[in-house]
Amino acid sequence: MKTLAERSKERRKIIKLTQIQLSKKVGVSGVTISQWESGDTSPKGENLYKLAKALKCSPDWLLFGENRQTKPESNAEWAGGFELWDSDSPLGEDEVEIPFYMEVELSAGQGIAETAEHKGPKLRFAKSSLKRQGVNSLQAACVKVNGNSMEPVLPHGSTVGVDTSATTIIDGKMYAINHDGMMRVKMLYKLPGGGMRLRSYNLDEYPDERLDANQLKQVTVIGKVFWYSVIV
Known part of the structure; x- marks a missing residue:
């Protein structure tokens, strides 16, 4: 290979x-x-x-070596760096704020238990960018990723934007999930018989996880990742 x-x-x-x-x-x-x-x-x-x-x-x-798409489009729209704003900063005409939950992390490794959510600063997005992604800002949130299973795409400490209205699985797309009380971010694939495959980018350390229909009772899809930003 x-x-x-x-x-x-x-x-x-x-x-x-x-x-x-x-x-x-x-x-x-x-x-x-x-x-x-x-x-x-x-x-x-x-x-x-x-x-x-x-x-x-x-x-x-x-x-x-997989080629599911002809363009280098990601499961999330790359938006580079971002700014944190407080409620006193005026919004531009094409801007909207999405809450950034500082104390909630999505596990990209073995996972961490879900903690209490406290709304922190907000991230600003262009309305036009969200519209292209089909994302309603009222149904979106930004959180941190913890762990190294999604490296090199999502290093530890990355921030992802999650569309909580998009819970229908599209093979190969990246989703935030609640797995038996753990918050995780993985690429998801549907399997015959109602099962699901969870894939990490770091396959050397985190091989694919295959869940059958019964095991899926422990999984709730929170939403599809539509954006991410990393510090490299």
Whole structure:
């Protein structure tokens, strides 16, 4: 099975880019591209999606060799950094606030128990961006991800936006779930017989979890992840 480094190099040659040309598109040095292609290091977070965009492929294909989509669109809309605002900051005409629950974390590893929610600062989103995603701001919330099972896409401490109205499973999309009292974020897939497969990006440490219909009684889908931001 090919590695991310091999797929990245192969794809670069297919679209006829030099390492320097690719580095300019991604916004990193040529040395970094060389290290990625040699397998010395791997792109993480925002850089993974910038690389996929520059190579005109999906992050899933780079990571796993899967190619469910032709564009490097993620399960969530990448929005880079964000600002925290308080209630005294005036909203712009195209802005809306979504609550950021500072004390609630979604487990991306073994999970943590759900804690009491205390509304903290709010994150501002463009109404037009939410409209493109089909997200109602009144049914959305932002929370932190804890653990390393979703690396390199979602490192520990990432923030995700969750659309609590979107609970119908679409294979391969990322969802926040309550798993027997634990808050987790995983890619979900439906299985025959009413089961579900939970997938992490960090498959080396966290292999797929397969739940049958009876085990699914312990799982509640909170909502689909529509946005995320990481500090890398």
